[in-house]
Amino acid sequence: MTANTHSNNVILYGRWERPRSSGLFGRTWGETLFAGGVIVSVILLRLFTNSWPLALTVLTIGVAIFIPLIIRRNGRSGLELIAMRFQFWKGARKGENIYAGGVFGVIPGAARMPGIQGDTRLYEYELRNGDRFGLIHAKARDHYSVFLDAQPQGQERVEQWQINAWVHNWDLFLANLGTVQGLVGCVVVIESVPDNGYRVREEVKRLVDPAAPEYAKRVMMETATERVSARVRNEVRIQLTFSRQRSADSAEVADQGAAIGRVLSSIVDRAVAAGLSARTISAADLCVAAARAYRPELTRELEAMAGAGEHGDLRWDMVGPRGCKGEWDSFVHNGYRSVTWEMSAAPAGTVAHDTLLPLLAPRADLEHKRVAVVYRPHGIADAVRMVDADFKDALAAEQAKTGVGSAAASLRVDNTRAARQEQARGAGLTRFGLMVSLTAPRDADMPTLAAEVEGLGSASRLTLQRMWGGQDSAFAGALGLGIVLPEYASINRRVSA
Incomplete structure (x- = not known):
């Protein structure tokens, strides 16, 4: 991402590019190699077996796979969409999309969270200054997540230069995360809560x-x-997820928590420098956030307890729903229905600092709205390799295209060249994505509310698409409670690419 100064000192941001490899006829190298492999296989079969039926059979199978591979819809290939539909059908046929919690439920425990959140455990440790912080261990991926409560300063009656400085410091914050040992990802959640x-x-x-x-x-x-x-307010938290720390004394959770705590204080200081009043979040507050998401009917009681500084006997194995069901287009839990969207395309062109304001602002008619921005910073070595590879690939694609395609290829060359130059000056390289989750009573007019959310996405210059077939996992990923959703992909990354 690069920045350009506007005439009134408003800085515009842009030049983001999705890494891709360009092959022949506008296809990716993977698609090109697959098509070439099919053609070579057909020729060799014909030469060595002298059998036209066998050669035509292989050719038919190859074409049947290749056509869905090259068809794209909202950033996904046809082959990927077919795999998603098959996986959902297979899970629903086995009843894996239905969860029954509680003492007499199928899943043991009082009310554990369903799906990929069900295998998480919550612990609490203490920093050197005495602040308590909750740590969530996701056993499936051996990830350890800590959290910051980070209320932004706001931009009312603030000079533009100060806003520009905050954005710049946030850029430095993300770039510095790329140097933190074992960091898997950073998830920033802006959650609307009834007040x-x-x-x-x-x-x-x-x-x-x-x-x-x-x-x-x-x-x-x-x-x-x-x-x-105001009957709705925003709460902001930052999830920092780490892999197993090699600097820890052992693989025990307590030793991992101690190793992460040693670097957490410096991360908090960097967040404060970016204009955030950051503080660590305790285990009790994480339980409140999880219960409020999966059991929205308890929001009033949870707010009353949190306002009084109490949390009752709330535990991590009590915050899940009594029952839920993952449907193709939504997630039903405790009498509420949730829908989650993902960003299928970043804003075209350049944007200002307040581009996401329509989507982030709290609204009374969208009481339970959650926007999660997922950042996955690259390490320095990976960043150098990727920007060089993207620049070389963009140059090759520009030389192979003409007409309108040549203009788009030239723009990509400019963007990758700028990214290469900025990375050489010390800038970081970060993958990012965005998810939006909306929860409403089951009898609410969800089509109208969904149209409102998609309209807010358009006003923020984002292209949002519903996450078909994975709504339960998408809901968990948008919570910002220990899950970095790309790490749980069920489709091979080469197929997705």
């Missing part, structure tokens, strides 16, 4: 002097109650 004013009132109670006059205390409480006019 009943409990937190504000409890904070006012804490600040008011008990010895103050009754009239003054009454005025403070009434003022606080009147100011809670």
Whole structure:
């Protein structure tokens, strides 16, 4: 990503490119090699067996695979869509998309979370300064995740130069993550939560002097109650996921937590420099966030407890739904229906710092909305190799195309050249994606609400598509509670590419 200064000191950002390899006739190298392999196989079979039926059979099979491979729909190949449909059908036939929790449920435990979240465990450790932080261990991938509560400063009555500095510092924050040993990914979740004013009132109670006059205390409480006019607020958390730390004394979770805690303090300092009032999140607060997502009917009670600084007896094996079902187009849980979208294409052209504002702003008609931005920084060595390979591939594609295709290829050359130059100056290279999740009562008008979300995506210059066939996993990935969704892909990455 590069930045250009606008005439009114607003910086525009862009030049993102999806890495790809260009083969013959506009196809990727994988598709080109597959087609060449089929043709060579047919010729050799004809020469050595002298059998036209056998050669035609191989050719027919190759064409049947090649055509779905080259057909693209919303960034996915036809072969990938067929595999997704087959996997969903196979799982639904076995009943794997239905979950029954609770004491008498099929899954043992009080109410564990379903799917890929079900194999996670929650622990809590302490930093050197005394701050507590929750750590989620995803056993399936041996990943360890810690979390930051990172409320942005906001841009009201802030000079443009200060906003530009914050964006630049956030860029440095992401670039520095590429140097952190064992970092798998960073997920930033902006979650809309119904606000009943409990937190504000409890904070006012804490600040008011008990010895103050009754009239003054009454005025403070009434003022606080009147100011809670917004019924939806945003909460922001950052998930940092690590693989097993080689610097730890052993593979035990406690030793891994100690090793991650040693680097977490410096990461918090970098987040503060990016304009975020960052602090670590405790295990109890993570339980509240998970329960609020899977059991939205408890939001009012959870908000009341959190406002009073209490969490009751809430445990990690109690936050899941009593029952849920993963459908092809949605995820049904505890009388609510959730739909998750993914970004199929980044914004075309350049954008300003507030491009995502329509999608991120809290709205009363979309009380339970969640936007998750997934960053996967490359290490320095991988970044150098990738930008060089992308630049060489773009040059080769430009020389092989004419007309309109040549113009697009030239633009790609410019973008990859800029990325190569900036990486040489110390910039980082990061893969990113975005997911949007919406939860509403099961009897709500979901088609209308879904159209609203897709409209907000268009206003933010994003192309959103529903994550068909994987709504339960997509919901878990958009929570930002220990899951880096690309690491759980069930389709071979070469097919996806």
